[in-house]
Amino acid sequence: MARVEARGGGGLSEVVATLVVPVHPHPLLAPDTNEGYARLRVAFEEAAKRIEESGADLLVVYSTTWPSIIGHQMQADPNPVWNLVDHDFHDLGTMHYDFRIDAEFAHAWKLAAEKRGLSARTVAYEGFPIDVGSVVALSLLNPGNRIPAAIVSSNVYANRAETTVLAKACMDAAKGRKIAVVAAMSLSNRMFTQRIDPKEDRIHSLKDDEWNRKILEFLADGRLEDVAQLSRTIHTQIRVQKVVAFKPMWFLSAMNEHRNDLTGEVLAYEALHGAGGAVVHLDPASNGKGDKEYDEENVEVFGGDRGVLDAVEEHAAHPESTPRQDGGPALWEPVEGQGAVNSDAAPKPVGAYPHARRVGDMLYLSGVGPRQPGTNAIPGGPIHDVAGAPLEYDIRAQTRAVVANVERVLAEAGGSLNDIVDVTTFLVDMERDFAGYNEVWAETLGKVGPTRTTLAIRSLPTPIAVEMKVIAHLKQ
Numbered sequence: 001m002a003r004v005e006a007r008g009g010g011g012l013s014e015v016v017a018t019l020v021v022p023v024h025p026h027p028l029l030a031p032d033t034n035e036g037y038a039r040l041r042v043a044f045e046e047a048a049k050r051i052e053e054s055g056a057d058l059l060v061v062y063s064t065t066w067p068s069i070i071g072h073q074m075q076a077d078p079n080p081v082w083n084l085v086d087h088d089f090h091d092l093g094t095m096h097y098d099f100r101i102d103a104e105f106a107h108a109w110k111l112a113a114e115k116r117g118l119s120a121r122t123v124a125y126e127g128f129p130i131d132v133g134s135v136v137a138l139s140l141l142n143p144g145n146r147i148p149a150a151i152v153s154s155n156v157y158a159n160r161a162e163t164t165v166l167a168k169a170c171m172d173a174a175k176g177r178k179i180a181v182v183a184a185m186s187l188s189n190r191m192f193t194q195r196i197d198p199k200e201d202r203i204h205s206l207k208d209d210e211w212n213r214k215i216l217e218f219l220a221d222g223r224l225e226d227v228a229q230l231s232r233t234i235h236t237q238i239r240v241q242k243v244v245a246f247k248p249m250w251f252l253s254a255m256n257e258h259r260n261d262l263t264g265e266v267l268a269y270e271a272l273h274g275a276g277g278a279v280v281h282l283d284p285a286s287n288g289k290g291d292k293e294y295d296e297e298n299v300e301v302f303g304g305d306r307g308v309l310d311a312v313e314e315h316a317a318h319p320e321s322t323p324r325q326d327g328g329p330a331l332w333e334p335v336e337g338q339g340a341v342n343s344d345a346a347p348k349p350v351g352a353y354p355h356a357r358r359v360g361d362m363l364y365l366s367g368v369g370p371r372q373p374g375t376n377a378i379p380g381g382p383i384h385d386v387a388g389a390p391l392e393y394d395i396r397a398q399t400r401a402v403v404a405n406v407e408r409v410l411a412e413a414g415g416s417l418n419d420i421v422d423v424t425t426f427l428v429d430m431e432r433d434f435a436g437y438n439e440v441w442a443e444t445l446g447k448v449g450p451t452r453t454t455l456a457i458r459s460l461p462t463p464i465a466v467e468m469k470v471i472a473h474l475k476q
Helices: 035-054 103-115 132-141 160-174 206-220 224-237 244-255 311-317 395-412 430-443
Strands: 002-005 012-021 058-068 072-075 081-084 095-098 120-123 149-155 178-184 263-272 275-283 356-359 362-365 420-427 451-456 466-473
Touching (some): 012 160, 035 178, 035 263, 058 132, 095 132, 103 120, 149 160, 160 178, 160 244, 206 263, 224 244, 362 395, 395 466, 420 430, 430 451
Parallel strands (some): 058 149, 058 178
Antiparallel strands (some): 081 095, 356 362
16 A cells, blocks of 8 residues: 655555546446447446545645646645536537545645745636536546545646656645545547447557457556556657656656555456546555666656656657667758758658658659658557667558658659659568568559569668658659
8 A cells, every 4th residue: 555654744545446537428428328338428427436445634636637737736626616518529418417536636746846845826716617528537436525635737848757756735735634546547648539329439549459458457457656667658659749648647646655565456447439438447456476676776856857858759859859768869940952852742852861862854852751750659659668679560550650751841842753763672670571461562562563672681760661762753
């Protein structure tokens, strides 16, 4: 059980139950329209029962659907009452809420956060809308307002250090209370962009479903800290570029002293308009399997540097100026010069060279990979993590992204894919990837008909599986 001595006295605060629940309104408003929604509703009811049995006297909700930009916000209206209609699913109806918020605790949490170096404030405005994730969580987990609640926002830019300190401030403010902590979040959060028949709901893609199940496997084993550690890799795989979906995992892990030996149980996992939604209960009792090492700095006070524990996120935000933390090269502004062709629509090079150079009617492209302009995300996922451990990836997605980047550079020079006359392709795993790469080639460049050479190489400068060297003849 996570017991923390509160700063300034007040006795041991302890987390008596930890839960992950989905943010979508379907289990609350439309459980009868889909068997999966109904199973989630039953799981919510079981989770509510377990919270009550835990003896919790404070319910803390960290919700990804209450984003904040300036610091961390705590709801401090003691009795918010409103009628909420979800922005995306207004057709499901109205969610009336009438909650019991522990305003005294909210103010104490704000002060504790400030003492630890965070920017924080309370909100207590009449009519201030409670977010949908918190409304769903409190409505189904705390019927009748049996337990006073607290709601905190998810800061869009907060890194792991900041989120860890926020959790420690929560424990400071609790002063001996028994806490049930809830993360209101999606797993994969890619949703369908058109209305669907609820009976046809499913997880948006196989890749999303695979990662969702891996997360749930870890949570079922009580390996909460391992999920928090994996979050940086996971979010690139399932395209959650701002990591918002996994900030709550950092929060939950810190609330539980970064433990990996909790007793976990997945009560339900279902699709919610394409996204993955799960109800998971983590009991503080040890599962007896032994804890794992917590391998990041255990920060007590936030110093204002959001790069302390999350160099990967900082690098993604400022790739042009931040050295890579995985041993790879820094990114460069494209080099100008006689005949140089550079495109803002293409990813920045990893060395001092232009995207392409034009000599007469010929255009010679530098090696082109699948990285995405601006974010440097790798469609289909990187081939290894920052520690060099191999990861599953999709060679077809990477190859399509390479072709798209080639097309961007050609467009900058006034050309198109039809102008390509020769391609040299480099694959880091010929045996594994040739078939998938060749399939995409046939769908794209194969229709143009350039000459081609495909080479097997040991590695590329970034964690990608494919790169192309292209020559084009630009027609006058």
